[in-house]
Amino acid sequence: MQAFNADGYDLKTGYITVTAAPEPTPTRRPSSSGGGGGGSTGGPGGYNVGGDSAVARVTVTGTGTSGLIITGRMQSSPGAGIPPAPGIAYQYIDLVPARFENITGAIITFIIPVAWLDEHGLSPEEIVMYHFNDNDTAWEALPTTVERTGGGEATFTATSPWFSLFAISGVEQTGEAVTTPTTAQTTSPAVATPTAEQTTAVPAGEPAPEFPLGMIAIVAGAVLLLAAGSFLVRRWWIRRQNPALFRDYD
Structure with missing residues (x-):
């Protein structure tokens, strides 16, 4: 019962x-x-x-x-x-x-x-x-x-x-929420954009600038003086170190 x-x-x-x-x-x-x-x-x-x-x-x-x-x-x-x-x-x-x-x-x-x-x-x-x-x-x-x-x-x-x-x-419930996929906005990796170096171009149809002749002469003279000075200093130094070598020519 x-x-x-x-x-x-x-x-x-x-x-x-x-x-x-x-x-x-x-x-x-x-x-x-x-x-x-x-x-x-x-x-x-x-x-x-x-x-x-x-x-x-x-x-x-x-x-x-x-x-x-x-x-x-x-x-x-x-x-x-x-x-x-x-x-x-x-x-x-x-x-x-x-x-x-x-x-x-x-x-x-x-x-x-x-x-x-x-x-x-x-x-x-x-x-x-x-x-x-x-x-x-x-x-x-x-x-x-x-x-x-x-x-x-x-x-x-x-x-x-x-x-x-x-x-x-x-029956255990997972508890996981069901989500609807959406179109996500993605950010592309940053790519460095090469930048051109600014240069001064010679305008078309104009001759390239020339150095003045006087400046060239001054520079050439300075170079010759330095060369001559270097030769004299070197000769003086050698003569001082070896006086016997130059005695017959004095």
Whole structure:
């Protein structure tokens, strides 16, 4: 027996004895846009879910669901031939409905201990419920909402088009902002531009300036005087150093 209230639910085994009855094959049909007229939701709080899974209750739309019974069986793995669900899996659950005619959609309420979230560094907003699509053989994320937290538990709801194998998983958000590339203005490396040295050019058609003849004569005379002076000084020095050499000529 499972008792449920606002503070959570409790399970007592060996309290109720039932007789097994043939169960119809569950149908897996996407939610229809017609609203599923005549459907039953099992009361304001939906149907309580038996079993040992994290799913507490389910609200369904469909027909012939007044006697609906739903059992959630926890699995240690997704099963043979089925890949693991994305992220950090908290629980794999096989939800099995019985005693109904047709189900067109379901809102699943499940509960996770806050201690497990803290242990894996996850926030409630990073919890996602997946269901396994047999046709595509892939996990599909379901719209998952955080209902409330408190009393050491976090309560969530997820919307599913049918019952199948489910997985409750924590998917870490990277927190990296998505930026749109924009055309950046780049500055080209500075290139030194050679500058021409300013020179004074001789105007076209005019003769080049000439030095005056008087200046040339003065410069030439100065050069000859320096040469003669150097010769006389050198001769005087040699004679002083060797007087015997020049004695016969005095």
